Amino acid sequence: MATEAMSAKPIRLAIVGVGKIARDQHLPAIANDPRFELVAAVSRNAVVDGVDNYHDIAELLAAGHELDAVSLCTPPVGRSAIAMTALDAGLDVMMEKPPAATLSEVARIEAHAVAAGRSLFATWHSREAAGVAPARAWLADRKVQRVAIAWREDIRRWHPGQDWILEAGGFGVFDPGINALSIATEILPGDWVVNNADLHVPEGRMSPLAADIDLTCGDIPVTAAFDFLHEGPQQWDIVVETDGGTLKLSMGGAVLDIDGKVTEATDAEYPGLYAKFADLVGSRSSDVDVTPLRLVADAFLVGRRTIVPAFEW
Known part of the structure:
Protein backbone atom coordinates (compact mmCIF):
# COMPACT_ATOMS: atom_id res chain seq x y z
CA MET A 1 0.00 0.00 0.00
CA THR A 123 8.79 8.52 19.81
CA TRP A 124 9.66 10.29 23.05
CA HIS A 125 7.73 13.55 22.83
CA SER A 126 9.38 15.20 25.84
CA ARG A 127 12.74 15.11 24.05
CA GLU A 128 11.26 17.65 21.63
CA ALA A 129 10.58 20.17 24.41
CA ALA A 130 12.21 23.52 23.71
CA GLY A 131 14.81 23.39 26.49
CA VAL A 132 16.13 19.89 25.91
CA ALA A 133 18.53 20.42 22.99
CA PRO A 134 20.15 23.56 24.47
CA ALA A 135 20.41 21.80 27.85
CA ARG A 136 22.30 18.91 26.27
CA ALA A 137 24.63 21.33 24.47
CA TRP A 138 25.37 23.30 27.68
CA LEU A 139 26.03 20.15 29.70
CA ALA A 140 28.39 18.68 27.12
CA ASP A 141 31.23 20.99 28.25
CA ARG A 142 30.71 20.59 31.99
CA LYS A 143 31.28 17.98 34.68
CA VAL A 144 27.95 16.90 36.11
CA GLN A 145 27.96 16.33 39.87
CA ARG A 146 24.39 15.21 40.60
CA VAL A 147 20.88 15.14 39.15
CA ALA A 148 17.49 15.39 40.88
CA ILE A 149 14.23 14.64 39.06
CA ALA A 150 10.82 15.59 40.50
CA TRP A 151 7.83 14.58 38.36
CA ARG A 152 4.55 15.10 40.21
CA GLU A 153 1.15 15.32 38.57
CA ASP A 154 -2.51 14.43 39.13
CA ILE A 155 -3.75 11.26 37.46
CA ARG A 156 -7.35 12.43 37.83
CA ARG A 157 -6.58 15.54 35.79
CA TRP A 158 -4.53 13.96 33.01
CA HIS A 159 -6.01 10.44 32.76
CA PRO A 160 -9.57 10.65 34.13
CA GLY A 161 -11.22 7.25 34.37
CA GLN A 162 -8.46 5.46 32.45
CA ASP A 163 -8.21 2.30 34.54
CA TRP A 164 -5.84 0.65 32.04
CA ILE A 165 -3.02 2.88 33.24
CA LEU A 166 -3.02 1.17 36.66
CA GLU A 167 -3.32 -2.36 35.29
CA ALA A 168 -0.46 -4.69 34.36
CA GLY A 169 1.35 -3.14 31.41
CA GLY A 170 -0.20 0.27 32.05
CA PHE A 171 2.97 1.65 33.71
CA GLY A 172 1.14 3.60 36.43
CA VAL A 173 3.20 6.61 37.53
CA PHE A 174 5.86 5.60 35.02
CA ASP A 175 3.52 6.67 32.22
CA PRO A 176 4.45 10.30 32.97
CA GLY A 177 7.70 9.35 34.72
CA ILE A 178 9.13 7.82 31.57
CA ASN A 179 8.96 11.31 30.04
CA ALA A 180 11.42 12.51 32.67
CA LEU A 181 13.69 9.57 31.97
CA SER A 182 13.52 10.26 28.24
CA ILE A 183 14.76 13.81 28.84
CA ALA A 184 17.43 12.79 31.35
CA THR A 185 18.89 10.15 29.04
CA GLU A 186 18.85 12.62 26.15
CA ILE A 187 20.68 15.46 27.92
CA LEU A 188 23.09 13.07 29.67
CA PRO A 189 23.98 10.25 27.30
CA GLY A 190 25.92 7.52 29.08
CA ASP A 191 25.68 4.27 30.99
CA TRP A 192 22.45 4.51 32.97
CA VAL A 193 21.73 2.03 35.75
CA VAL A 194 18.83 1.63 38.19
CA ASN A 195 20.28 0.81 41.61
CA ASN A 196 17.06 0.50 43.59
CA ALA A 197 13.49 1.73 43.69
CA ASP A 198 10.52 2.01 46.03
CA LEU A 199 7.17 1.45 44.33
CA HIS A 200 3.87 2.41 46.01
CA VAL A 201 1.09 0.26 44.58
CA PRO A 202 -2.54 0.91 45.59
CA GLU A 203 -4.48 -2.06 46.93
CA GLY A 204 -6.24 -3.92 44.14
CA ARG A 205 -4.12 -2.35 41.38
CA MET A 206 -1.09 -3.66 39.50
CA SER A 207 0.97 -0.54 38.78
CA PRO A 208 2.38 2.08 41.18
CA LEU A 209 0.97 5.51 41.86
CA ALA A 210 4.30 6.75 43.22
CA ALA A 211 7.94 5.75 42.96
CA ASP A 212 11.31 6.85 44.30
CA ILE A 213 14.31 5.70 42.26
CA ASP A 214 18.05 5.75 42.81
CA LEU A 215 20.02 5.70 39.54
CA THR A 216 23.47 6.45 38.22
CA CYS A 217 24.66 7.75 34.88
CA GLY A 218 28.25 6.60 34.81
CA ASP A 219 29.47 7.89 38.18
CA ILE A 220 26.80 10.60 38.45
CA PRO A 221 24.19 10.05 41.20
CA VAL A 222 20.60 10.58 40.07
CA THR A 223 17.44 10.59 42.17
CA ALA A 224 13.91 10.53 40.76
CA ALA A 225 10.67 11.15 42.67
CA PHE A 226 7.47 10.32 40.78
CA ASP A 227 3.99 11.03 42.19
CA PHE A 228 0.68 10.48 40.38
CA LEU A 229 -1.55 11.92 43.14
CA HIS A 230 -0.09 15.41 43.27
CA GLU A 231 -2.71 18.13 43.57
CA GLY A 232 -2.15 21.85 43.09
CA PRO A 233 0.59 23.14 40.78
CA GLN A 234 1.97 20.30 38.69
CA GLN A 235 5.72 19.72 38.76
CA TRP A 236 7.95 18.42 35.99
CA ASP A 237 11.51 19.41 36.96
CA ILE A 238 15.03 18.14 36.34
CA VAL A 239 17.87 19.86 38.23
CA VAL A 240 21.46 19.22 37.17
CA GLU A 241 24.33 20.48 39.34
CA THR A 242 27.66 20.89 37.55
CA ASP A 243 31.11 22.34 38.15
CA GLY A 244 30.03 25.30 36.03
CA GLY A 245 26.67 26.11 37.55
CA THR A 246 23.18 24.68 37.96
CA LEU A 247 20.80 23.86 35.13
CA LYS A 248 17.07 23.36 35.67
CA LEU A 249 14.54 22.14 33.16
CA SER A 250 10.96 22.74 34.27
CA MET A 251 7.47 22.41 32.81
CA GLY A 252 8.52 19.14 31.21
CA GLY A 253 11.49 20.68 29.44
CA ALA A 254 9.78 23.77 28.06
CA VAL A 255 11.56 26.15 30.47
CA LEU A 256 15.35 26.21 30.77
CA ASP A 257 16.98 27.97 33.74
CA ILE A 258 20.78 28.21 33.89
CA ASP A 259 21.93 29.98 37.05
CA GLY A 260 18.85 32.20 37.02
CA LYS A 261 18.84 32.97 33.30
CA VAL A 262 15.48 31.66 32.10
CA THR A 263 14.55 30.75 28.54
CA GLU A 264 10.98 29.72 27.75
CA ALA A 265 9.47 28.69 24.43
CA THR A 266 6.08 27.61 23.16
CA ASP A 267 5.21 23.94 23.02
CA ALA A 268 6.38 22.29 19.81
CA GLU A 269 6.84 18.70 20.93
CA TYR A 270 4.43 16.93 18.60
CA PRO A 271 5.11 19.09 15.54
CA GLY A 272 8.76 18.17 16.11
CA LEU A 273 7.91 14.48 16.25
CA TYR A 274 5.97 14.57 12.98
CA ALA A 275 8.76 16.54 11.31
CA LYS A 276 11.18 13.77 12.35
CA PHE A 277 8.81 11.07 11.15
CA ALA A 278 8.55 12.75 7.75
CA ASP A 279 12.35 12.84 7.54
CA LEU A 280 12.62 9.17 8.53
CA VAL A 281 10.06 8.13 5.92
CA GLY A 282 11.81 10.20 3.29
CA SER A 283 15.21 8.67 4.05
CA ARG A 284 13.83 5.13 4.58
CA SER A 285 15.40 5.00 8.06
CA SER A 286 14.23 4.32 11.63
CA ASP A 287 14.70 5.72 15.13
CA VAL A 288 14.18 3.26 17.99
CA ASP A 289 15.74 4.10 21.37
CA VAL A 290 14.55 1.92 24.25
CA THR A 291 16.73 3.43 26.98
CA PRO A 292 13.85 5.07 28.93
CA LEU A 293 11.76 1.90 28.70
CA ARG A 294 14.71 -0.23 29.85
CA LEU A 295 15.12 1.94 32.97
CA VAL A 296 11.42 1.58 33.79
CA ALA A 297 11.65 -2.19 33.31
CA ASP A 298 14.68 -2.29 35.62
CA ALA A 299 12.83 -0.27 38.26
CA PHE A 300 9.98 -2.79 38.19
CA LEU A 301 12.50 -5.64 38.50
CA VAL A 302 14.46 -4.30 41.49
CA GLY A 303 11.72 -2.19 43.08
CA ARG A 304 10.46 -2.85 46.59
CA ARG A 305 6.65 -2.83 46.51
CA THR A 306 4.61 -1.24 49.28
CA ILE A 307 0.84 -1.65 49.20
CA VAL A 308 -0.95 1.65 49.88
CA PRO A 309 -4.66 2.45 50.29
CA ALA A 310 -6.95 1.67 47.36
CA PHE A 311 -7.29 4.29 44.63
CA GLU A 312 -10.69 5.43 43.41
CA TRP A 313 -11.48 7.95 40.74
Whole structure:
Protein backbone atom coordinates (compact mmCIF):
# COMPACT_ATOMS: atom_id res chain seq x y z
CA MET A 1 0.00 0.00 0.00
CA ALA A 2 2.86 2.39 0.69
CA THR A 3 4.47 4.32 -2.13
CA GLU A 4 8.24 4.58 -2.39
CA ALA A 5 8.36 8.08 -3.84
CA MET A 6 6.58 10.50 -1.55
CA SER A 7 8.70 13.62 -1.91
CA ALA A 8 6.11 15.43 -4.04
CA LYS A 9 3.02 14.14 -2.24
CA PRO A 10 1.99 14.25 1.41
CA ILE A 11 2.38 11.11 3.48
CA ARG A 12 -1.05 9.51 3.60
CA LEU A 13 -1.59 8.70 7.26
CA ALA A 14 -4.08 6.87 9.46
CA ILE A 15 -4.19 7.43 13.20
CA VAL A 16 -4.88 4.37 15.37
CA GLY A 17 -6.27 5.14 18.82
CA VAL A 18 -8.33 8.29 19.29
CA GLY A 19 -8.02 9.24 22.94
CA LYS A 20 -7.01 12.39 24.78
CA ILE A 21 -3.39 12.47 23.58
CA ALA A 22 -4.46 11.96 19.97
CA ARG A 23 -7.00 14.77 20.11
CA ASP A 24 -4.86 17.17 22.13
CA GLN A 25 -1.55 16.65 20.34
CA HIS A 26 -1.44 14.32 17.35
CA LEU A 27 -4.39 15.58 15.34
CA PRO A 28 -3.40 19.28 15.56
CA ALA A 29 0.23 18.45 14.66
CA ILE A 30 -0.88 16.43 11.63
CA ALA A 31 -3.32 19.11 10.50
CA ASN A 32 -0.62 21.78 10.62
CA ASP A 33 2.05 19.80 8.75
CA PRO A 34 1.63 19.87 4.95
CA ARG A 35 3.83 16.79 4.65
CA PHE A 36 0.94 14.68 6.00
CA GLU A 37 -2.59 13.97 4.88
CA LEU A 38 -4.87 12.31 7.44
CA VAL A 39 -7.09 9.91 5.52
CA ALA A 40 -8.53 7.63 8.21
CA ALA A 41 -8.86 6.96 11.94
CA VAL A 42 -9.16 3.74 13.92
CA SER A 43 -10.82 3.58 17.33
CA ARG A 44 -13.18 1.31 19.23
CA ASN A 45 -14.88 4.22 20.99
CA ALA A 46 -14.38 7.47 19.07
CA VAL A 47 -14.41 9.04 15.62
CA VAL A 48 -12.48 11.81 13.89
CA ASP A 49 -14.60 14.19 11.83
CA GLY A 50 -13.81 14.58 8.15
CA VAL A 51 -12.14 11.20 7.57
CA ASP A 52 -13.24 7.58 7.32
CA ASN A 53 -13.36 5.81 10.66
CA TYR A 54 -12.82 2.12 11.44
CA HIS A 55 -13.11 -0.15 14.45
CA ASP A 56 -9.72 -1.86 14.11
CA ILE A 57 -6.69 -1.96 11.84
CA ALA A 58 -7.91 -5.07 10.00
CA GLU A 59 -11.06 -3.19 9.01
CA LEU A 60 -8.96 -0.21 7.94
CA LEU A 61 -6.70 -2.32 5.72
CA ALA A 62 -9.64 -4.21 4.21
CA ALA A 63 -11.15 -0.88 3.10
CA GLY A 64 -8.36 -0.50 0.53
CA HIS A 65 -7.27 3.05 1.34
CA GLU A 66 -4.17 4.43 -0.37
CA LEU A 67 -2.02 4.60 2.76
CA ASP A 68 1.65 5.24 3.45
CA ALA A 69 1.88 5.21 7.24
CA VAL A 70 0.10 4.86 10.56
CA SER A 71 0.54 6.69 13.86
CA LEU A 72 -0.23 4.44 16.83
CA CYS A 73 -1.74 6.16 19.87
CA THR A 74 -3.25 3.11 21.58
CA PRO A 75 -2.23 1.98 25.09
CA PRO A 76 1.05 0.01 25.02
CA VAL A 77 -0.55 -3.37 25.72
CA GLY A 78 -1.64 -4.80 22.39
CA ARG A 79 0.26 -2.28 20.31
CA SER A 80 2.81 -4.83 19.11
CA ALA A 81 0.25 -6.79 17.07
CA ILE A 82 -1.10 -3.58 15.51
CA ALA A 83 2.39 -2.38 14.58
CA MET A 84 3.36 -5.65 12.94
CA THR A 85 0.08 -5.84 11.03
CA ALA A 86 0.78 -2.36 9.67
CA LEU A 87 4.36 -3.26 8.74
CA ASP A 88 3.16 -6.42 6.98
CA ALA A 89 0.83 -4.22 4.97
CA GLY A 90 3.81 -2.15 3.78
CA LEU A 91 3.19 0.85 6.00
CA ASP A 92 5.67 2.98 7.92
CA VAL A 93 4.91 3.17 11.64
CA MET A 94 5.14 5.87 14.30
CA MET A 95 4.46 4.88 17.92
CA GLU A 96 3.41 7.03 20.86
CA LYS A 97 5.46 6.51 24.02
CA PRO A 98 6.08 4.04 25.55
CA PRO A 99 6.57 2.15 22.29
CA ALA A 100 5.21 -1.17 23.61
CA ALA A 101 4.49 -2.99 26.85
CA THR A 102 7.85 -4.82 26.98
CA LEU A 103 11.37 -4.57 25.64
CA SER A 104 10.95 -7.89 23.84
CA GLU A 105 7.94 -6.53 21.97
CA VAL A 106 9.89 -3.48 20.82
CA ALA A 107 12.73 -5.70 19.60
CA ARG A 108 10.25 -7.84 17.69
CA ILE A 109 8.60 -4.80 16.09
CA GLU A 110 11.99 -3.37 15.14
CA ALA A 111 13.10 -6.64 13.54
CA HIS A 112 9.81 -6.76 11.67
CA ALA A 113 10.37 -3.24 10.34
CA VAL A 114 13.86 -4.13 9.15
CA ALA A 115 12.57 -7.25 7.39
CA ALA A 116 9.77 -5.28 5.77
CA GLY A 117 12.04 -2.41 4.75
CA ARG A 118 9.80 0.14 6.45
CA SER A 119 10.52 3.12 8.70
CA LEU A 120 9.81 2.77 12.41
CA PHE A 121 9.78 5.68 14.86
CA ALA A 122 9.55 5.01 18.60
CA THR A 123 8.79 8.52 19.81
CA TRP A 124 9.66 10.29 23.05
CA HIS A 125 7.73 13.55 22.83
CA SER A 126 9.38 15.20 25.84
CA ARG A 127 12.74 15.11 24.05
CA GLU A 128 11.26 17.65 21.63
CA ALA A 129 10.58 20.17 24.41
CA ALA A 130 12.21 23.52 23.71
CA GLY A 131 14.81 23.39 26.49
CA VAL A 132 16.13 19.89 25.91
CA ALA A 133 18.53 20.42 22.99
CA PRO A 134 20.15 23.56 24.47
CA ALA A 135 20.41 21.80 27.85
CA ARG A 136 22.30 18.91 26.27
CA ALA A 137 24.63 21.33 24.47
CA TRP A 138 25.37 23.30 27.68
CA LEU A 139 26.03 20.15 29.70
CA ALA A 140 28.39 18.68 27.12
CA ASP A 141 31.23 20.99 28.25
CA ARG A 142 30.71 20.59 31.99
CA LYS A 143 31.28 17.98 34.68
CA VAL A 144 27.95 16.90 36.11
CA GLN A 145 27.96 16.33 39.87
CA ARG A 146 24.39 15.21 40.60
CA VAL A 147 20.88 15.14 39.15
CA ALA A 148 17.49 15.39 40.88
CA ILE A 149 14.23 14.64 39.06
CA ALA A 150 10.82 15.59 40.50
CA TRP A 151 7.83 14.58 38.36
CA ARG A 152 4.55 15.10 40.21
CA GLU A 153 1.15 15.32 38.57
CA ASP A 154 -2.51 14.43 39.13
CA ILE A 155 -3.75 11.26 37.46
CA ARG A 156 -7.35 12.43 37.83
CA ARG A 157 -6.58 15.54 35.79
CA TRP A 158 -4.53 13.96 33.01
CA HIS A 159 -6.01 10.44 32.76
CA PRO A 160 -9.57 10.65 34.13
CA GLY A 161 -11.22 7.25 34.37
CA GLN A 162 -8.46 5.46 32.45
CA ASP A 163 -8.21 2.30 34.54
CA TRP A 164 -5.84 0.65 32.04
CA ILE A 165 -3.02 2.88 33.24
CA LEU A 166 -3.02 1.17 36.66
CA GLU A 167 -3.32 -2.36 35.29
CA ALA A 168 -0.46 -4.69 34.36
CA GLY A 169 1.35 -3.14 31.41
CA GLY A 170 -0.20 0.27 32.05
CA PHE A 171 2.97 1.65 33.71
CA GLY A 172 1.14 3.60 36.43
CA VAL A 173 3.20 6.61 37.53
CA PHE A 174 5.86 5.60 35.02
CA ASP A 175 3.52 6.67 32.22
CA PRO A 176 4.45 10.30 32.97
CA GLY A 177 7.70 9.35 34.72
CA ILE A 178 9.13 7.82 31.57
CA ASN A 179 8.96 11.31 30.04
CA ALA A 180 11.42 12.51 32.67
CA LEU A 181 13.69 9.57 31.97
CA SER A 182 13.52 10.26 28.24
CA ILE A 183 14.76 13.81 28.84
CA ALA A 184 17.43 12.79 31.35
CA THR A 185 18.89 10.15 29.04
CA GLU A 186 18.85 12.62 26.15
CA ILE A 187 20.68 15.46 27.92
CA LEU A 188 23.09 13.07 29.67
CA PRO A 189 23.98 10.25 27.30
CA GLY A 190 25.92 7.52 29.08
CA ASP A 191 25.68 4.27 30.99
CA TRP A 192 22.45 4.51 32.97
CA VAL A 193 21.73 2.03 35.75
CA VAL A 194 18.83 1.63 38.19
CA ASN A 195 20.28 0.81 41.61
CA ASN A 196 17.06 0.50 43.59
CA ALA A 197 13.49 1.73 43.69
CA ASP A 198 10.52 2.01 46.03
CA LEU A 199 7.17 1.45 44.33
CA HIS A 200 3.87 2.41 46.01
CA VAL A 201 1.09 0.26 44.58
CA PRO A 202 -2.54 0.91 45.59
CA GLU A 203 -4.48 -2.06 46.93
CA GLY A 204 -6.24 -3.92 44.14
CA ARG A 205 -4.12 -2.35 41.38
CA MET A 206 -1.09 -3.66 39.50
CA SER A 207 0.97 -0.54 38.78
CA PRO A 208 2.38 2.08 41.18
CA LEU A 209 0.97 5.51 41.86
CA ALA A 210 4.30 6.75 43.22
CA ALA A 211 7.94 5.75 42.96
CA ASP A 212 11.31 6.85 44.30
CA ILE A 213 14.31 5.70 42.26
CA ASP A 214 18.05 5.75 42.81
CA LEU A 215 20.02 5.70 39.54
CA THR A 216 23.47 6.45 38.22
CA CYS A 217 24.66 7.75 34.88
CA GLY A 218 28.25 6.60 34.81
CA ASP A 219 29.47 7.89 38.18
CA ILE A 220 26.80 10.60 38.45
CA PRO A 221 24.19 10.05 41.20
CA VAL A 222 20.60 10.58 40.07
CA THR A 223 17.44 10.59 42.17
CA ALA A 224 13.91 10.53 40.76
CA ALA A 225 10.67 11.15 42.67
CA PHE A 226 7.47 10.32 40.78
CA ASP A 227 3.99 11.03 42.19
CA PHE A 228 0.68 10.48 40.38
CA LEU A 229 -1.55 11.92 43.14
CA HIS A 230 -0.09 15.41 43.27
CA GLU A 231 -2.71 18.13 43.57
CA GLY A 232 -2.15 21.85 43.09
CA PRO A 233 0.59 23.14 40.78
CA GLN A 234 1.97 20.30 38.69
CA GLN A 235 5.72 19.72 38.76
CA TRP A 236 7.95 18.42 35.99
CA ASP A 237 11.51 19.41 36.96
CA ILE A 238 15.03 18.14 36.34
CA VAL A 239 17.87 19.86 38.23
CA VAL A 240 21.46 19.22 37.17
CA GLU A 241 24.33 20.48 39.34
CA THR A 242 27.66 20.89 37.55
CA ASP A 243 31.11 22.34 38.15
CA GLY A 244 30.03 25.30 36.03
CA GLY A 245 26.67 26.11 37.55
CA THR A 246 23.18 24.68 37.96
CA LEU A 247 20.80 23.86 35.13
CA LYS A 248 17.07 23.36 35.67
CA LEU A 249 14.54 22.14 33.16
CA SER A 250 10.96 22.74 34.27
CA MET A 251 7.47 22.41 32.81
CA GLY A 252 8.52 19.14 31.21
CA GLY A 253 11.49 20.68 29.44
CA ALA A 254 9.78 23.77 28.06
CA VAL A 255 11.56 26.15 30.47
CA LEU A 256 15.35 26.21 30.77
CA ASP A 257 16.98 27.97 33.74
CA ILE A 258 20.78 28.21 33.89
CA ASP A 259 21.93 29.98 37.05
CA GLY A 260 18.85 32.20 37.02
CA LYS A 261 18.84 32.97 33.30
CA VAL A 262 15.48 31.66 32.10
CA THR A 263 14.55 30.75 28.54
CA GLU A 264 10.98 29.72 27.75
CA ALA A 265 9.47 28.69 24.43
CA THR A 266 6.08 27.61 23.16
CA ASP A 267 5.21 23.94 23.02
CA ALA A 268 6.38 22.29 19.81
CA GLU A 269 6.84 18.70 20.93
CA TYR A 270 4.43 16.93 18.60
CA PRO A 271 5.11 19.09 15.54
CA GLY A 272 8.76 18.17 16.11
CA LEU A 273 7.91 14.48 16.25
CA TYR A 274 5.97 14.57 12.98
CA ALA A 275 8.76 16.54 11.31
CA LYS A 276 11.18 13.77 12.35
CA PHE A 277 8.81 11.07 11.15
CA ALA A 278 8.55 12.75 7.75
CA ASP A 279 12.35 12.84 7.54
CA LEU A 280 12.62 9.17 8.53
CA VAL A 281 10.06 8.13 5.92
CA GLY A 282 11.81 10.20 3.29
CA SER A 283 15.21 8.67 4.05
CA ARG A 284 13.83 5.13 4.58
CA SER A 285 15.40 5.00 8.06
CA SER A 286 14.23 4.32 11.63
CA ASP A 287 14.70 5.72 15.13
CA VAL A 288 14.18 3.26 17.99
CA ASP A 289 15.74 4.10 21.37
CA VAL A 290 14.55 1.92 24.25
CA THR A 291 16.73 3.43 26.98
CA PRO A 292 13.85 5.07 28.93
CA LEU A 293 11.76 1.90 28.70
CA ARG A 294 14.71 -0.23 29.85
CA LEU A 295 15.12 1.94 32.97
CA VAL A 296 11.42 1.58 33.79
CA ALA A 297 11.65 -2.19 33.31
CA ASP A 298 14.68 -2.29 35.62
CA ALA A 299 12.83 -0.27 38.26
CA PHE A 300 9.98 -2.79 38.19
CA LEU A 301 12.50 -5.64 38.50
CA VAL A 302 14.46 -4.30 41.49
CA GLY A 303 11.72 -2.19 43.08
CA ARG A 304 10.46 -2.85 46.59
CA ARG A 305 6.65 -2.83 46.51
CA THR A 306 4.61 -1.24 49.28
CA ILE A 307 0.84 -1.65 49.20
CA VAL A 308 -0.95 1.65 49.88
CA PRO A 309 -4.66 2.45 50.29
CA ALA A 310 -6.95 1.67 47.36
CA PHE A 311 -7.29 4.29 44.63
CA GLU A 312 -10.69 5.43 43.41
CA TRP A 313 -11.48 7.95 40.74
